[in-house]
Amino acid sequence: MTHPLFPPTREAALARLREFAPCAGARYAQSRNTDAGPDAPSAASRLSPYLRRRLITEEELVSAVLSEHSLQAAEKFVQEVLWRTYWKGWLELRPSVWARFLATRDRTSLADARALADAEQGRTGIEGFDDWARELRETGYLHNHVRMWFASIWIFTLRLPWALGADFFLRHLIDADPASNTLSWRWVAGLQTAGKTYLATQENIARYTQGRFAPKGLARAATALTEAPLEPVRPVRALTAADPATPALLLVTDEDMYPDFLLTGGSSIRAATIVADPDLLWGDAARVFAASAAEDVAARLRDGLDDRVTVAGCLDAQTLINAAQAAGVDRIVTAYAPVGPVADRLAAVTAAVATEGIMVDWVRRDWDTRFWPHATKGFFPFKEHIPNILRERGLV
Ligand SMILES: Cc1cc2nc3c(=O)[nH]c(=O)nc-3n(C[C@H](O)[C@H](O)[C@H](O)COP(=O)(O)OP(=O)(O)OC[C@H]3O[C@@H](n4cnc5c(N)ncnc54)[C@H](O)[C@@H]3O)c2cc1C
Numbered sequence: 001m002t003h004p005l006f007p008p009t010r011e012a013a014l015a016r017l018r019e020f021a022p023c024a025g026a027r028y029a030q031s032r033n034t035d036a037g038p039d040a041p042s043a044a045s046r047l048s049p050y051l052r053r054r055l056i057t058e059e060e061l062v063s064a065v066l067s068e069h070s071l072q073a074a075e076k077f078v079q080e081v082l083w084r085t086y087w088k089g090w091l092e093l094r095p096s097v098w099a100r101f102l103a104t105r106d107r108t109s110l111a112d113a114r115a116l117a118d119a120e121q122g123r124t125g126i127e128g129f130d131d132w133a134r135e136l137r138e139t140g141y142l143h144n145h146v147r148m149w150f151a152s153i154w155i156f157t158l159r160l161p162w163a164l165g166a167d168f169f170l171r172h173l174i175d176a177d178p179a180s181n182t183l184s185w186r187w188v189a190g191l192q193t194a195g196k197t198y199l200a201t202q203e204n205i206a207r208y209t210q211g212r213f214a215p216k217g218l219a220r221a222a223t224a225l226t227e228a229p230l231e232p233v234r235p236v237r238a239l240t241a242a243d244p245a246t247p248a249l250l251l252v253t254d255e256d257m258y259p260d261f262l263l264t265g266g267s268s269i270r271a272a273t274i275v276a277d278p279d280l281l282w283g284d285a286a287r288v289f290a291a292s293a294a295e296d297v298a299a300r301l302r303d304g305l306d307d308r309v310t311v312a313g314c315l316d317a318q319t320l321i322n323a324a325q326a327a328g329v330d331r332i333v334t335a336y337a338p339v340g341p342v343a344d345r346l347a348a349v350t351a352a353v354a355t356e357g358i359m360v361d362w363v364r365r366d367w368d369t370r371f372w373p374h375a376t377k378g379f380f381p382f383k384e385h386i387p388n389i390l391r392e393r394g395l396v
Contacts, residue, residue, distance in 0.1 A: 003049075003140060003174065003285065003288065003289060005046070005139060005140075005141065006046075006049045006050075006140070006141070006174055006289060008049075008055075008288075008289045008290075008292040008293040008296060009055070009292075009293070009296040010050075010055045010056065010257075010258060010296060010297075010300070011296075012050075013047065013050035013055045013056040014056065016045065016046065016047055016050070017045075017047065017056060017060075017061060017064050018064075020045040020047065021064045021065050021067075021068050022068055023043065024045075024065040024068070024069060024074050024077040025068075025069040025073040025074050025077075026073065027043055028043050028044075028045075028074075028076060028077045029075075029076040029077070030043075031043035032044055032076070032077075032080070032144075033144075033145050033208050034145075034208050034209075034210065035143035035145055035146050035208060035209055036209070036210055036212075037209075037212060038135050038139055038141075042143065044143060044144065045061075045077075046141065047061065048141075048174075048175040049140075049141070049174040049175045049289060051081075051084060051175070052174075052175040052176075052177050053254055053255070053256075053257045053289070053290060053293055054255070054256040054257055054258050054335075055257050055258055055293055055296075056258065057258060057365070057367065058081050058082075058084060058085055058367060059365075059367045059393070059395075061081055062078055062081055062390065062395055063395050065077060065078065066078070066390070066395050066396060071387065071390065071396045078386065078390075079383060079386070082371070082382075082383065082386055083180075083379065084179075084180055085367070085368070085371045085372070086371070086375050086379050086382050086383075087177075087179040087180045087183045087184075087375075088179045088180075088338050088368070088372065088375075089236075089368070089371055089372030089373070089374065089375030089382075090179065090183060090375040091178060091179040091182070091183065091338070091339045092179075092236055092237070092338055092339055092372050092375070093233045093234055093235070093236065093372070093373075093375055093376060094230060094231065094233060094234070095234070095339045096230070096231045097182065097183075097186075097230060098178050098182060098339050098340065100227075101163060101166065101182045101186075104161075104163040105163040105164065105166070105167050108161045108163055108164055110160075110161070110164075115158065115160065116160060116164060119133065119154060119158055119160055119165075119168075120133060120137075120168055121133065121134075122134040122137075124158060126153060126157065126158075126215050126217070126218075127213050127214065127215040127216070128149065128205055128209065128212075128213030128214075128215045129149075129150060129153050129215060131213070132146050132149070132150050133150075136150075136168075136169070136172045136173070137172055140172060140173060140174035140283075140285030140286070140289075141173065141174060141175070142173070145208055147169070147184065148184075148188060148198055148200065149200040149204075149205055150165075151165055151184070151185050151188040151189075151198070152188050152197075152198050152199055152200035152219075152222065153200055153215075153218060153219075155188060155189050155222075155225075156197070156199065156200075156218075156219035156221075156222045156223075157200075157217070157218050157219040162185050162186070162188070162189040162191075162225065163185075165185060166181055166182055166185040169181050169185070170282040170283070171282045171283040172283050172285060173283070173285070173286070174285045174286050174289050175286075176281075176282050176283065176286050177340075178338075178339055178340040178341075179338065179339065179340075189224070189225045190222070190223070190224025190225055191224070191225055191226075191227055193378065194224065195224045196224065197222035197223070197224050198222070199219065199220075199221070199222040200218060201218065202214050202215055202216065202218055233376055235373070236369070236372050236373050239336070239361075239362055239363070239364060241361045241363065242331055242359060242361055244268060245267075245268055246268060246329075246331045247268055247269075247270050247327075247328070247329045247331065248268050248269055248270065248329050248331040248332060248333045248361070249269075249270065249271050249272065249273060249320070249323055249324045249327045249329050249331070249332045249333070250262060250263070250269045250271070250272040250273070250301075250332075250333055250334070251272075251273050251274075251275070251320065251332050251333065251334040251360070252272060252273070252274040252275070252294075252297055252301075252334070252335070253275055253276070253277075253315065253334065253335070253337060253342050253346070254275075254276040254277075254280075254281065254290040254293070254294070254342065255335065255337040255338065255340070255342045255343075256335035256336075256337075256365075257274075257290075257293050257294070257296075257297050258297075259272075259297070259301075259335060261335075261363075261365060262333055262334075262335060262363055263304070268333075269305070269333070270308065270327040270328065270329050271305060271308035271309065271310075271323065271326070271327035271329075272298075272301045272305055272308065272309045272310070273309075273310050273311075273312055273319070273320065273323045274294045274297050274298050274301075274309070274310070274311045274312070275294070275311075275312045275313070275314070275315045275319070276290035276291050276293065276294040277313065277314050277315040277342075277345070278291070278313070279314070280315060280341040280342050280345055281341075294311050295311060298310075298311050308327065310323060315342070315345050315346070315349065316345075316349060317348075317349045317352035317353050320332060320349060320353055320358070320360075321353055321356050321358065324353070324358050330357050330358045330359065331358070331359055331360075331361065332353070332358060332359070332360045332361065333360075333361045333363060334346070334360060334361070334362060334363070335362075335363060335364075335365070336362045336363060336364035336365070336368065337362070338368075346360070346362070350362075366393070367393075370389050370392070370393070371385070371389060
């Protein structure tokens with residue numbers, strides 16, 4: 001069954017964008033921090049499930065918003081979208097932080113397993129927190145401010161390990177994302193900007209939930225967690241590509257489900273395979289969304305490729321070898337997969353299919369290529385580059 005709040009199609013994403021774009025200026029800037037509840041209208045776009053799988057892209061979103069507002073008027077919104085790009089770039093330059101999160105999560109065990117179950121099931125007795133735990137499980141989505149409060153209460157009031165909280169989010173968010181999720185939890189915990197934590201307070205929660213919640217007994221201080229130094233920044237991965245005229249199979253993964261930028265040469269794509277492998281997704285909400293979105297991509301691709309479009313359930317070498325051989329090609333083209341399980345699997349598959357003489361071209365979007373290398377430090381130096389890059393791309 002598909003999700004009532006987030007129909008998993010590009011059409012639905014575009015419809016939501018059309019509805020939201022006129023509100024991306026002053027209304028967003030003034031009201032985006034307010035969460036009036038899951039059933040109430042929101043000043044936020046609620047586009048993240050679509051952006052996460054790139055059913056629509058950051059660039060399309062920024063372009064649509066800037067066709068209705070000046071950059072100055074929509075500055076706040078554009079910056080929020082660029083937070084997503086920034087986190088992606090930051091992790092891309094430091095993939096070991098993702099590996100470190102996974103290792104920390106896997107070796108963390110709790111003497112009191114019940115405390116973890118109570119937090120996840122919404123049985124802590126903390127007003128708001130319990131409601132949000134249930135909201136997350138039921139809807140697969142939480143407002144940004146709620147995510148901040150929730151993470152802060154998890155770490156500083158309940159004193160639960162941050163990595164288990166990040167894992168709880170990954171298992172339930174439809175937009176579950178290695179970069180945005182891990183780095184936001186690290187930021188709340190005081191690991192991301194060393195020493196700077198985020199403390200949720202009763203007053204702030206009461207104000208921005210319009211009085212729906214005013215939890216008592218929250219931690220009054222938030223001492224930053226610490227960790228071993230991070231590894232040095234690596235450059236954005238260099239890519240080698242074959243001649244674009246070489247006939248190819250198009251591979252669409254759930255990391256980028258709007259492959260039109262790979263079809264511009266058009267004639268070299270002979271067939272397409274779409275894979276949203278459930279083993280590479282964390283929770284049922286994301287799995288259901290990605291599986292339906294895969295059917296949506298397939299339907300769109302069939303317009304040009306007819307019956308040469310297949311949807312596969314597993315991202316593995318044999319599936320791709322069979323698909324490439326059926327299409328009579330020895331080249332596969334796919335959108336670049338950023339740090340995360342799909343990238344890891346794709347790297348293994350790329351090596352495995354090479355032994356059969358098939359090469360995989362990973363193609364990165366220009367948006368990422370332009371922005372990611374600037375994610376070397378904090379968001380503030382990164383954001384200095386935004387106007388210039390938007391100008392270069394003809395968006396302002
Ligand atoms: C603890 C925590 C965990 C999070 N986990 C995720 C996650 O797994 N996946 C995810 O996509 N986002 C995550 N976020 C970021 C943010 O909360 C969501 O992207 C946002 O709430 C999505 O709602 P929206 O589309 O209505 O946002 P809007 O306010 O309408 O913003 C538009 C878009 O900008 C981007 N954006 C906005 N705020 C942020 C932000 N703080 N960080 C990064 N991108 C942002 C998103 O792509 C969003 O769709 C997390 C934030 C926190 C504090």
